[in-house]
Amino acid sequence: MGLWNQLPALIGVVVGALGSYAVATLTERSRWRRARAERWDEKRFHTYASYATTLKDQLRVAQRIAAARGFADVTDPLDPAEGLAQLAEAESRRAAEWESVLLVGDAESIGAARAWHEAVWNVELYARGLRDGAAGWADAVKQVSHARDTFYACARRDLGIAGPPPPSGNWPRTWQHPGLDRGGA
Template structure:
């Protein structure tokens, strides 16, 4: 009986040690997985934020070029410098877009493609690659900001941020574009 009691005790200790080891292993794996997810979420947020920063900078540069070439703004820099600045920003924006492509899930990538297309339309009109009226210009800018709002919403979904960003109330706020000149000839 003593031998049987000792074997049962040894077996119980072994089962306890193995279950403790297994539980610790599972807990460490879960903790590591959570740490990696957090690290990737931080990297994604940084990448998405950087991308939107460059998108907005490209749009701002396009607006500056358009307003200068259309006589809506007096700008001390010449048009050549404005075009070069827009080109440089476009290169940086494309690079940031590629980083989004590497990290994002499908819905974010689709939204980012929409942003790229909408911003390209704004840039093309600003450069004179495509013709358009001031109303076309406003529509292209509105489309670009609607695409940015869709991108924001997809990013929020990807990162698990609750709430709805791309509501009609937000989108309806309008753009900071100059009004149509009325009576400019009468003022002289």
């Protein structure tokens, strides 16, 4: 009879233990998923930032070479003979960083990153002397600026950064051209 009297208490202990185990397991699983998501968010942030920095370095070398070729809105000209070697190195660094973007980026950010580096390649054609013309140069530089803004908007969305994107970095800036309208820049 003693066992029958203790059976409800024993069942209560077993049910309590199972409930405790289930809650602890679910809590630990949730904690692990949250930590994993935070690690990937951090990895994506560093990947996007590193790629952007590398691509901007490549663009800067191309712009400096283009300045030596007489294109407007760029200072600090770089002799093409010296610059083309730097441009090749910058492209190699960009290509290596690109692989990380492909691994951790979402589809929209990858597409925006691709459009940005293709716009930089277009600027490089002017730096390499394969294209000429001031109007084409100005359009190429504007395209790079627009592609950069799009990349940052997509990357911010992927990273869950709330709020509007930063103001556009439209280039060339209106202050560089006294005759241009100063509004909206």
